[in-house]
Amino acid sequence: MDRLPGFRDFYPEPLPHEDVWSADARNYIFEIWRGVARRYGFREYDGPPLEPLELYTTKSGDEIVGQLYNFTDKGDRAVALRPEMTPTLARMVAAHSRNYKKPIKWFAIPQLFRYERQQKGRLREHFQLNADIFGETDPAADAELLALLIDSLRALRLTADDFVVRLSSRAGWRDFYAAHARNPEKEYEFYQLIDKLERQDRAHSDAKLKELGFSLDEVERFIAAATPTVELAAILKNLEARGLADFVKIDYNVIRGLAYYTGIVFEAFDKKGEFRAIAGGGRYDNLVNLMSGGRVDMPGLGFGMGDVVLLELLRARKLLPVFNAQSDVFCLIEEEALRAESLRLVQNLREAGLVADYSFTPARSDKQYKRALESNASFTVKLERQGTGALVVRIKNLKTREETTSSVDETPKLVQDRRERATPLCAA
């Protein structure tokens, strides 16, 4: 019996098969994301992975249903596995915005789902860092969000040589559209043409644009000029103050497919152009109003960064650490008469916060030592009964091969002081 197509099994490393994913690498990314978001003062939230279908059709129209993992539940409700977090977040924020100080800075790491019938072999789920700010219209909030995006990638050891955030503005495009066209109702259709420009045949794009009263030429000139709006100029200045200007460039090719963006829009890409977008987002000042049926009006902006492209990129750039078992201490039990005392020692080591392991059953001395090496332990400890009847602990540093003895009570502290790295409870 196999898992469903498009879903992933996450195993501990070293990975047993190329068809499975690394639970360690996933957790490494999650912990970095979480650590950086907290340093920026973002608080974590979460919502249901299953939501009423209406939550998504309200925001994106009925055509979204074709891409959703949707079904009718046993209570006859039309429901969907969440394809994105923003509608859930807008619902949550609208319900209780009054109880939080503005600006609200929140993040989540949801698993998201899509069912695309045509694209077999493509994943149907992924995890995504979602970070959003509510209650602030000033471009300072846009800069803060972009800085978080940039620092999330920098914390994963990606540099300005590896990625760039292409920054654009729906407001800039809106002004351009208003100055050149006469059909306000075709505005979104125009944005969708721009969104596809880099992937489409030029003649085709030109013809389509002409239908809306534009020429490809004037569109391309607008993009090439890359003139920052007042808002974009303020954002660039803010990022420059932080020392992050190198990670951003104005690029009006980016416009984002979704209808609800109102201000800046942006996408992060690897600089070699080998992968799909690493992250994307923008400002959506009307979405909370829409999702709350007009009850709550609050500006918002946010981005999503998925785990799949990021893992591919980190692997390609050789920036993923090796995630073997990382043990602090392996307790060798060579005399069964000392098993009870050895278990007590293991317990004391663990209570002191150390990762400690041992062999469940009697095993030859060399086999236990081999297991200690396999578990990447920094130390072995071994109880010995002395001639006087007293117990001593023989501690061996497996790297330096230094040996020392200690009393049972002193051992946890001694090991703690001497281990070279912190227990990997938290990678960030």
Added chain:
Amino acid sequence: MDRLPGFRDFYPEPLPHEDVWSADARNYIFEIWRGVARRYGFREYDGPPLEPLELYTTKSGDEIVGQLYNFTDKGDRAVALRPEMTPTLARMVAAHSRNYKKPIKWFAIPQLFRYERQQKGRLREHFQLNADIFGETDPAADAELLALLIDSLRALRLTADDFVVRLSSRAGWRDFYAAHARNPEKEYEFYQLIDKLERQDRAHSDAKLKELGFSLDEVERFIAAATPTVELAAILKNLEARGLADFVKIDYNVIRGLAYYTGIVFEAFDKKGEFRAIAGGGRYDNLVNLMSGGRVDMPGLGFGMGDVVLLELLRARKLLPVFNAQSDVFCLIEEEALRAESLRLVQNLREAGLVADYSFTPARSDKQYKRALESNASFTVKLERQGTGALVVRIKNLKTREETTSSVDETPKLVQDRRERATPLCAA
């Protein structure tokens, strides 16, 4: 538009409404679970939240479907949101067991789903710590698993006064059954009667037991004697060596409803008996064989511990910390001319691993100071231009009210050295 019945929204504390859950408390529990499991040398894995329906009917029979969140997907597959993790784990272990050293010690923190039509108002999802050991038949593995269960609860500051693990044995019950009954095919039916004994009317139980050739009296005498099997005695001795004997008692009232247990079975309860079971598990030596269609034969044992009962218990015993925003530094920007330099300072503080915040827009000095207090910052920092033109940072400890000055470059290190608590990136 509201969330679906039985699903939870998780908000940052302080909670805005009694109808929502705390994302902070949930993460606190997750981090404790993860930290303790890692100290025990358990590695993390994960699998799909959606699985083929067959995965669950193979293990538990068709009657399970009534409790599942199951549906037909767009590819006409019968699928279900996972109601438990063990079938996924058994599938994963069976697929790649050869690539891992035994014993395999793994854990996961999945979200699980049930659709019970009749019980409106009850939750339809919860999170669960799942810890399992494969490849070891010795009771030492059972003791290790129980020690992990006990230490997971102790790490949440629960004591032997708060909870007890009621330990029983399917093997013990099997011997009792074999010695008293003549219908091997009624064995599981007998176990189900025992499972309900504490909740059923005595006369009813007695009548039902008589149908299987037992009297309630002899069953109650067996339970009251609580004679440990050889295996249980070894486990108790092992736990005693660790200093954990106070947390366990032999109690044959526990038998667990599921059919697949083969050895020990256990449940953790609060000692006041106010809540449902905190955790439960046991040994299932035939399950991998069953789930792999006979391809792989490997003993296993594990437990699950849910977040819902645990949160109720921790709240009732007042053991949940208060989770306000926890900021290290708030940067006051009183002169707009120094905003760029202040942003750079905030960036440097964050790059040094500190949680740093500031006001996006110009605000009155007292309002900024109030925001610093609301964010529970340990320090405020404020840039000042001196008469000489040089910049200095005025650092204020908000608890001691001590003030000091520093250069811009020295500030991150100075704040790091003086803060009282570690950045709460990792609660464990």
